[in-house]
Amino acid sequence: MADPYKIESRDRNVSIGASPLFLREDEIRRGAELLYFGYTRLTASIDEGLAEQGLGRAHHRALYFIARKPDLTVGELLKFLAITKQSLGRVLSELTNRDLIETRPGASDRRQKLLRLTESGAALEAQLFDDLRQGLSNAYTKAGQDSVSGFWRVLEGLIPEEDLPMIAALRKLG
Amino acid sequence: MADPYKIESRDRNVSIGASPLFLREDEIRRGAELLYFGYTRLTASIDEGLAEQGLGRAHHRALYFIARKPDLTVGELLKFLAITKQSLGRVLSELTNRDLIETRPGASDRRQKLLRLTESGAALEAQLFDDLRQGLSNAYTKAGQDSVSGFWRVLEGLIPEEDLPMIAALRKLG
DNA sequence: TATATACGTCAACATGGCTGACCCATATAA
DNA sequence: TTATATGGGTCAGCCATGTTGACGTATATA
Numbered sequence: 001m002a003d004p005y006k007i008e009s010r011d012r013n014v015s016i017g018a019s020p021l022f023l024r025e026d027e028i029r030r031g032a033e034l035l036y037f038g039y040t041r042l043t044a045s046i047d048e049g050l051a052e053q054g055l056g057r058a059h060h061r062a063l064y065f066i067a068r069k070p071d072l073t074v075g076e077l078l079k080f081l082a083i084t085k086q087s088l089g090r091v092l093s094e095l096t097n098r099d100l101i102e103t104r105p106g107a108s109d110r111r112q113k114l115l116r117l118t119e120s121g122a123a124l125e126a127q128l129f130d131d132l133r134q135g136l137s138n139a140y141t142k143a144g145q146d147s148v149s150g151f152w153r154v155l156e157g158l159i160p161e162e163d164l165p166m167i168a169a170l171r172k173l174g
Numbered sequence: 175m176a177d178p179y180k181i182e183s184r185d186r187n188v189s190i191g192a193s194p195l196f197l198r199e200d201e202i203r204r205g206a207e208l209l210y211f212g213y214t215r216l217t218a219s220i221d222e223g224l225a226e227q228g229l230g231r232a233h234h235r236a237l238y239f240i241a242r243k244p245d246l247t248v249g250e251l252l253k254f255l256a257i258t259k260q261s262l263g264r265v266l267s268e269l270t271n272r273d274l275i276e277t278r279p280g281a282s283d284r285r286q287k288l289l290r291l292t293e294s295g296a297a298l299e300a301q302l303f304d305d306l307r308q309g310l311s312n313a314y315t316k317a318g319q320d321s322v323s324g325f326w327r328v329l330e331g332l333i334p335e336e337d338l339p340m341i342a343a344l345r346k347l348g
Numbered sequence: 349t350a351t352a353t354a355c356g357t358c359a360a361c362a363t364g365g366c367t368g369a370c371c372c373a374t375a376t377a378a
Numbered sequence: 379t380t381a382t383a384t385g386g387g388t389c390a391g392c393c394a395t396g397t398t399g400a401c402g403t404a405t406a407t408a
Contacts, residue, residue, distance in 0.1 A: 028311060029242065030326065032238075041333050042332050129199075147327040150321030156313075157314070159208075
């Protein structure tokens with residue numbers, strides 16, 4: 001067999017090649033549940049701060065990526081969010097109306113719109129980021145560094161290959 | 175200082191006690207991003223199978239927990255989903271109309287309604303579970319067993335203490 | 349000059365949350 | 379035994395956030 005890990009059966013409790021442990025239903029369910037509860041609890045903690053401003057999660061996601069990559073174009077942001085331009089349009093115009101973001105035309109391509117946080121947008125994003133930091137640094141500290149690496153590795157494996165370069169680009173320069 | 179890990183500052187790039195690595199902004203952002211993309215990509219893979227049946231994520235979550243804990247009461251399910259009974263009511267009546275779930279009164283407390291999958295509900299849930307299994311077992315296999323343990327540990331740390339017993343109960347008997 | 353691309357916008361609609369008000373049946377405590 | 383609390387249901391209206399489809403404008407590029 002070329003690849004002993006390749007999945008070739010729809011059976012449950014399937015044992016494949018040398019690695020039966022990874023494929024038992026209970027371990028899959030455990031991961032699914034922890035991912036669900038972990039993700040929802042973390043976002044719930046942010047929702048509170050967000051609600052104070054009369055904003056929702058959609059706004060936060062946009063603020064987050066704009067903070068992360070200043071001068072992001074609308075097209076790039078659309079790829080991160082994986083929503084339609086119409087949906088994003090609403091979010092961006094609300095953020096603009098509240099003076100949380102500002103735009104300017106691209107230097108090399110003036111059709112593009114470069115997105116940036118305003119000063120008050122940056123302040124709000126920082127405040128929301130703090131909730132993220134509280135939750136994640138608490139979890140990191142409790143789990144320990146080795147666990148954090150494993151956490152990252154498994155999550156990376158959940159993401160389709162073709163999306164990884166885009167995500168990796170978030171961690172590079174501006 | 176009693177607890178060297180305790181967070182006492184809102185500064186970014188803060189270094190605390192003996193464990194500065196865990197608290198740097200980049201590591202927090204990396205975790206937040208991987209969690210976001212990992213979670214959304216995994217659920218997106220399920221949405222396709224769900225859309226074929228004309229169902230949404232809300233239906234899947236209910237099916238999932240009923241599959242996981244047969245004879246779950248409505249009240250218990252409400253706690254897992256953390257939504258209002260009105261929202262859940264819509265979902266459950268749709269699932270009932272499609273003959274995917276069935277109910278019967280509780281034995282010890284006849285006010286309760288015990289929820290179960292029908293045969294076709296179980297078949298559908300199994301099919302949807304397969305998408306979960308594909309995604310997670312692929313990620314588990316790529317990452318390796320040690321990473322999987324770390325993945326679980328960090329996620330557990332993201333969940334408020336008071337919610338953990340409820341989640342642990344999912345892995346016990348019926 | 350023709351065409352493709354980046355972005356915007358109007359309109360209608362779906363999903364899945366929410367609040368508030370009110371109901372019934374059954375358990376439980378006074 | 380009667381009062382109250384609890385588990386669950388339901389109607390009505392609203393909100394946030396996604397979707398399609400159609401169409402418009404400015405700028406790049408072949």
